[in-house]
Amino acid sequence: MRLISRTSLAALALLSHAAAMAAKPIEPPMATIPAGKFLMGDPQSPASDGQMISAAPQHQVSVKSFQLSKYEVTVKQFRQFVEATGHQAGSAPGECWKWVKPGTGAFPDAPLTPAPGLWSSPQYAPSDYHPVMCVSWQDAQAYAQWLSKATGKHYRLPSEAEWEYAARAGATGDYPGDGKPDSMCRHGNGFDVSGQLAFARDLGWERKLPSCDDQAPYTAVVGSYLPNAFGLFDMLGNVAEYVEDCQHNDYQGAPADGSAWTSQCKDGEERMQITRGASYGANLPQLSLSLRGHASPDNRSSLGEGFRLALDGQQAAASSAVAFERELAQARAAGARRTAGR
Template sequence: MNKLINKYLFLSFMLSLICSVVVGQEGTLSNLSKEINSIGQEMIAIPPGQFYMGSDGKGKNFDEAPAHVVHITKSFKISATEITNVQYEQFDPTHKKFRGKKGLSKEDDEAVIFVCYEDAVAFCDWLSKKEGKNYRLPTEAEWEYACRAGTLSGFSMAGKFPKELYKVQEFNRDPKPVSLQVAQFPPNQWGLYDMHGNVEEWCYDWYGSYIADKQKDPIGRTSGVFRVTRGGSHNTPPDFLRSANRMAMIPEDKNWMVGFRIVEGELPSTKPLPAESPKAFALEVKEEKFKWSAPRTAAVFMEPIYYVKEPSCDNNTPFYLHNHCPAITWCPNGDLLAIWFSTDDESGREMVILASRLRAGNTAWDEPSEFFRVPDRNVTGSSLFYDGEGTIFHTNGVEVAGGWKNLVVVSRISTDNGATWSTPQLVNAEHDIQNQVIAGMFRTKEGWLVQPADALPGQSGGTAIHISKDNGKSWYKPSSVMEKPVFKDQGTGPVIAGIHAGVVQLENGDLMALGRSNDIDGGDKYAGLRMPVSISKDMGESWTYAASEFLPIYAGQRLVLRRLDEGAILLVSFTHHPREKEENRRGLFFKDSLGKEYKGYGLFAAVSFDEGKTWPVKKLVTDGMHRYLNGGGWTGFFETSKTNAEPMGYLAATQSPDGIIHLISSNIHYRFNLAWLMENAD
């Protein structure tokens, strides 16, 4: 159940009682003027007036609340349609290369796409100089005012979006080709076409929360991370096409869903609202360097605790039913920082990355707060990495809309223990496969950063890696051309066997990876299918594959592979999948405190001291206590005992300077050290 705060629910009732509202008092349809500018764009004069901006903000539409009165005090002219290819190419002839990309926007009169915010602003500047007038992007308030055209319903033409106006209004991971010809359907009451759908449109404003006060000519926030887009697009459900629906994007992003329309007129001189206040995870963060205790020689296993908590009512954090896909790091001030996605649907556009801290000296994690969200974009895949020298790296996938196939990777850094973060930078500018980030970034002995990312959104297809040789300033993917792809639909370039792979660098400089699926027959040595191990001797330009000694893992399970500070390599994985029948349930043999073997099931750790050749230490991640726990994510409730540990979950881990391994699943934080893993080893 969502706990998205809306202090103005009474407005929903209020708005439902209003049959009409005085909008555009100074002008009506009969005296709206039109003109054609030098690029052939019809400009419609919009009269001053006031309107209700936003909605009651229920559920995933929380950012539309509070609904508030906005007064547009001056008339402005707005283009009747979105800017088309032929109009944009008068400014930038080279843009013609994008025509037909993804099967979209081939013709002169189709809406231009693949334009970022700065492209749209540059077009306005060019047209302003060309005509000696002031052209710009509409403010978010001007856009919604013009879209509503005096109406209060979700769509300016009706309460529901008419099916006869559909341009493939359904979720598609890859866009279905559709005409983006402007003005195919009737305009709204003020003569504006395609305000609902066709393509999203850039607005002037930085994205930020609404306030309840009545406003005049608002222009958003003084600063921000994302620029507002409005109107919705083809290949997305009608709910995203509503008059009040708010979206936003990284300004540098350009894709097949977003174009723009223009306004003629001076930008309102209104003072913008202040920048958004810091979220809870960034408040009262100590900056003093923490004095860690020396690693203990005695075995340590602490009671498991929950790091995912439902926020309280005054937290104002979007929180959904499905919390999953974590990453974790230690901070130089002694805190632990964990992040994960919260959503109702893993393909959903409501998805948000939340964060929580376990502050130094505390025994319980903070309530979660918003860490990263691109409004109405799926943001599957997150990674955190502290380099030990003062910088924390965050990478994340960002979709065009929903799903998690056509992602870009964005990167941010923090040098103050995760309290503030740099502006998101596009690791690569192309929304494509091989960009679903996996927790597990590491630094090689050469000083390079390596970030694994799933090659495909399905259950198989391998893992790609991104490499930065300049401390995250630029990234590349190994791109050698394989004679024959190893895995179906893997895309170009070499990949690791298995998705959600963990990767480490060996002492000889090779890379080693273990992953989920693409399993390999173990032959005589390891009968049956086994988890694949991948080795690269050329920093990911090519890989060889073999069967490991470990059993495969499946849906709802993600492993950890990392080098410990002590030098050994740690694998944390699962012995079986809980959906297997009891009689077919796999397991592994472990030793108890007396050296007696027993068969155990669920979450286990294995340690190698010879660079992954053998794994002599294997231990079930449980202290033997009977506990009834909630694994969250896809795991749900389970019981621990001497022979049973957590049966599934997405894992992430970090090791703090005191030697404690901090392992998190989709909901639970485990803490133990190498000495504990070694307790019953030979």
């Protein structure tokens, strides 16, 4: 049997890396968001207590037309970036926050802990078409910069105002569809009957039984639920999404032009970045169009943080985006068949 030398193996590795760099980047399928005005926030939101941040005061914001990815960035898209650049979203063994059985984690009163894990770990990446997790806000920025350079377009994270405007798609209440929390299972992947059973089985959690079932105990293939009126999927649930803005404890002094709020970021405290949309682990009342979350810029978590990208103005659909959307449709169909066969 002919043996391959170490030199040959190194050459093959270099060729593989070069091929990945030369491959056409998978651009995200985009939806055009029309310009408009909306009321951002929730006038009933309580004042910040240092942990939960307020969505008050409600205020009017004007937003220019832009494009937003229909789907959250997937494992396959992020893998292409890592293979092309060598980017390390946490070096092996890596560290990624995860849920644990109560009393077994780093914090006695919180069922979560940092643990070895990467964005590509099978438990966090069930398929190429699930949303990528165990990535930080900094990783999301690096991905956007790479895709921008590779395509000549300016991909970026949306501002918090753009995100909420796009998520609402004209809705004025807290929830999509008919505005009732119980209909959430048709519109997004939150904590539901499947999640309750999985958390009890895997973590010994006895959380209150939700009233609907979205068929996904943890994350789901992106686009598995109904889109909103702008054609966007998973704006609530699946994974919470990083936006460009840093944390401010309420909306006092927030921009009114739809731009990202990146100044005066929690003076004297650790900088935090805003997340929106909540995740698969969020109770239905938390899957609100106005609820705000936060994470440190270098935080990596399987509790449910990911991202989607925005583009200024209007761009023609990229051929790679069209092809990728066909792949997503096939992945969703396969998932539906598996669910029906249970």
